[in-house]
Amino acid sequence: MITFFILFAVFILFYINKLTNTLCLVREIPEERQTKVFRTINVLITILLISSYIEILFT
Numbered sequence: 001m002i003t004f005f006i007l008f009a010v011f012i013l014f015y016i017n018k019l020t021n022t023l024c025l026v027r028e029i030p031e032e033r034q035t036k037v038f039r040t041i042n043v044l045i046t047i048l049l050i051s052s053y054i055e056i057l058f059t
Helices: 002-027 031-057
Strands: none
Touching: 002 031
């Protein structure tokens, strides 16, 4: 179960970063702000994935 969830989490993080990059290009976000955007989105997605794993683990 943990192996499947880790692979799923890596895929989700990769795909979200790809979508974030597209968002930055379309919205023409300056380079200095892009790092903040990526960091914020990655932290939020990581929190979401960890909470999802804990919920699955204790259900």
